[in-house]
Amino acid sequence: MRLRLDSDPLSLLPAGLPSVSTLREHQSLFPSARELLITVKARTPEEALALAEGIAADLVRRKDLVESTRWDTGFRESIADTVAWAWAQRAPSDLEVLERRLETGQIAQELAVCRERLATTLDPAELARLAYDPLGLLDMPGLAGMETLGRAQTDPFSSPDGTFRVVSVAPRDPSMPYREAAVWLGAIRRVVEEARLRVVGNPGGKAVRVAFTGYVAIMAETANGMERDLTSSVTLTLAVICLLFWATHRSLRPLAWLVVSLLLTFLITLALGSLVLGELNVISCGFASVMMGLVVDYSLVGYQEMRACPDRSLVQIRTAVMPGILWSAATTAGTFLSLHFGGLPGLSELGTLTAMGLVVGAIVTLFWFLPRVAGRNPKSLSNADGSELGETGIPGPVSRWLAVACTCVLMGLAVGVLTLKGWPRVEGASDPLMPRNSASQEAMEELRSELGRTHKTSWLLVRGADPESVHGRFAEAVPRLEEARLTGAVVGFQVPTVIWPFPAHARTNQATLGRLGGRADEFRSRLLEAGYGSNSLHLADSILQRWRRWSGSGEGIPTWPEGAFGRWVAPMTSARDRDGSWIGRGIVETPTTREGVPVLPSGVQIAGWENLGPELLARVVGRVRVLTAAIAIALTLCLWLAFRRWIEVVLGLGALALSFGLLLMVMSLTGATWNLLNLVAIPLILGTSVDSTIHVQLALRRHGGDLRAVWRSTGVALLLCAGANIAGFGSLAWSSNAGLASLDLVCAGGVVCVLVVVLLLLPAWWLVLHRTTEDLSPNPGSLAEVHDLAPNGCTPNGCTDDLTPKAKGLSPGPNPWAKTKDLSPPAPASTKDLSPGSKPSQLYGGWAWWIALQVARRIGRRPLAGMTRLGMRLYMAVRPDRLELVMENLRPVVGDEASRLRAIAKANGLGFAEKLVDLWRLEAGIRPRVRLGSEAGWKPFREAVASHDGVLLVTVHLGNWELGGPLLTDLGVRPLVLSAEEPDSGLTTLRAAARAHHGIDTLVVGSDPFAFVEVIRRLQEGGVVALLLDRPVGSGVETRFFGRPFRASPAAAELARATGARIFPMVVIRDAEGPVARALPEVVYDRSELAGRERRRDFTTRLLATFEEVIREHPDQWFHFVSVWKSGRSDDGVSGT
């Protein structure tokens, strides 16, 4: 697969805007919009003319390259054709006036008047016209503008002084791709150079200058610039990254692997880009360097971790850094994906590619880069956290207040500069979408200047079913345009009303024209009698001859004028769409100083690059405002989640605000402006810079304000990462696209400003606001700390897998910080084991569950199951620790054979995906069909229910036990389900509501100390209560299961002792035909034997044993994603219930 580059500037524009649609339509309908323009600037008009003629003549001979060439409108040589045709299109009343003027009795007087004007007129143009048109056939309103169609006062092919000329070239294949266009342009250049040498020789300097512009030239140049941008920015970024890495680590091997991993990321992203997008546009090709500058952070973090903890295994390192890297990739990718809301497709694609690159980069780093640099004995970091620095790095009050003074000075400076020099302007022009430092663009500017096109030029497009309707709409537009001209909204305009075909008029006029043409001899003799020479008769003769031919022969009046002018003007002013409708094209010039376009009648559209700017800008500004506000809210939330203290949230936001102030100051001082593209730098900088404020403040917390330690552990890493980011953005400062360059310059400038503020000022602010000694006490127990750049779980004493204070060597014994004022949020880590095996996945929460239910409600089971299985595969890939945990859980069930164990664990994961789908659908209100197993098993249950004995249904996490509830309601039973509290209260409520929907009551154990009173009451009244045995609420009771110590819920035994309820084990498993509910044999017991705690524990073991066989049959459906064999902290065996 080969990635294509889309060099068409139109691809950068949003399709939804009316002005963009009109411009696209114009470009596709009018072939002249895709022509090559060759400009010639010579010393004299004669030289310019000769060279233009020479070039045109040489090129037109190259039929393999060129369809046609044009260096002149051809009006003078085909004036008779044009005027004869134009009269035919006039209203019949106009022709009647002409015929009356030329009546036999009238013509003598007409000629006398003409002679008198010839003798006395002071107007050179009138003098020239009357001398060669004594019959006044050229005296037609609007005809004067025909020669200079498209421009009010100038020739479209020549400057007023004639020293500048234009040759337009229609390519043989106007839709050739950019590579072919570049080759084609090269061939054209050679032909032109030969013509130049032949015609004007080889004058030195810039005496005779030939340049190339127009669509083909711009497209070829843009595409070449894109290729150059892509390679040069990648090379430059890589070079800077290498330098930074070398300066920091001085190690060649990891550097080499780093470069290879970045290139691999680049290539994979490029391949994915070609799959997803198909082609890169001029803006999106800038993704490579930006992505590399960001992705390298992940490698640096991983490598830093290895250096800090050289004794840890690859899996341990990866497990430690994976959450940080994946979250960072996800949030940064999210920020770049937000460019989709920026309103410009070019930026959207840049955002998509960069986001894809970030995700790919994170995966490549974790699973390709780290294995390659692992075990290479990276040089370990000494004093990584600064704790061995000896002398404290906490600055004194003077230094703190000095930094605060610097802050005030900087703020004052920013305010002063912005007050005096003003805010950076917002430019409304669409120039940022165009190439810069471009020879073809310069040639276009010169062309505009030389031809006097100093105003904004746009095309007027009118569509109609036939030429007459188009003509009518143009005629309606004229008064509006004239009005706009008088108010200054329009400088000039030209609509093709005189040279527009009007077949209905032509048919009517045919007879009149025939009569006039038939009088040619009479006119000739009258003119000669009046003293006119034979050369004054030539034009009239030619016109009359055409009229006679059209009326006399069957060919009729042609649709367009014959001759060179007709061939030029027809495609310039008209086009036919696929549906046969007609499109007319006029031109309007608006002042450069005014924005917007004049109001025109419906049906008249304006197309032009120069008028796109304001509309695009309005769209982008609106989107950027919303985007920035959304990102600002999200950032505030992020900061809150990270710190849980408003003071630090405010400090983080303050740092970002000051950084932006400095950026605006620099922009104001350098004269930089905001434009269509670089406006989106605002959300980009916010999204990519907020983590710096988090890292620094967390490091300050961790090191108790010791700046030296903060610098060594976090500052250097931030500097390195920021350097790479700046390199990534900055390498596009020389991009061939002006907008991309400005966007990346602003981003790089923003990163620099953020870095300055965050590293130099933010620590001082933090210290000023945490002045007391208690405030500055190091806080090792913060949950937020685990997300810091500092190696996770690493201390000077070594590295552990466990992030609890205890594991970090801060226990046993009283917490040394217990008497200090803890700055961190309430730390769950202080009481709970945070290892993956001790807690459920973070995905298991209220919001995620709610979204899953919404999805399950809307799409079918099969696609949902496919998606869920895919998600589970990905989850197992990125969380191998979870897979290993499942394997450990299953080991006593299936044995120690590793391959079998792994296969069953994977099948277990996929089976859980299936279970989830059924459960979501059930809770979304869609009941799956559940079969009842052997009736023999269910008969005792039915009898027990019928006799109101009180039934305790026990089950384990096997199959889809939740589907049993609705089955019971089908059997006429309203069960009460005992449930543990879910990870969040919202989820608990959500799930209870779903059960209630199916007629199932829920009792959350643990939240209500009197809950079991209700359970006992329900059983005593003959109700049915269902509970799970193999996951205790609280510490549970230690039993044996599969011959291993196992903590189980003693609830069933306790309830049996309290109520004497009958106990039926039950499972709902999935076989080839779907879910099936199986009732296992009733567990018969003697209530009096359950009096002691030990007896109840044995009874629980007995209950569990009833499930061992069915679990062995279906190990892939025994779902536990937390460690089941590892006991809780309590060893006392006391039931938590």
Added chain:
Amino acid sequence: MIRGFRNLAAGLGVGVLVVLGEGVPDPYEAILRSWLEASTHLNRFQAEFQQTRHLKALTQPLVSTGRVWFSAPDRFRWELGDPPQSVAVRSGDTLLILSPRLRRAESYSLGGNPTGPARDLMGLLDGAFPRSIEDWKGRFEITGVSTNQGMLRLDLRPRSPAARKLMPVLIVGLDAGTLGLRLTEMIMVDGSRIRSEFGTLRTNLPIPSELFSLEVDPAWKLTRNESPP
């Protein structure tokens, strides 16, 4: 071949002119300065003239009479025909062309550097009345000087290519003694010639200011032509 030779000759000719222009003093500079000095003494003048138009399209020349008034620094009035069929009035930066018979008027702005029709008109009307050497030299170059029967003949070439498209040559005849204007002859691009022979020049007589009035009868059709900036 012939075309190539012509181009070569033209190129050589241009080269010679460039060399002369850059390295050698303009041989006509003294004449030009004298003429300018004589003209600038004339703060006001009026004259009658006879204009003969030898047009290629007509077998016979067209003859008409006219009058001209001038008042320094920038006001003039030309009338052609008797009664006047065409009138040109300049006052300040406005040039007004009136066609009384057609009840039509056209107004041109001469502000800045006039282009297009305004420039062409000015070339026809004031080429023979230099006021500033720089301005005049910017518009014309002297290609030949000769004397015959007490008349100094200056062959002028408009510098503007656009003006040359209309009028490649302008001949100015001056009194060899006083350097007063005796005739102008415009050679048009098709070979037609417009020759104006001036009668007695009456200088520094009072001229009624209404002659330079730009007022247009409201009943006339007035077209305004703004010169592009």
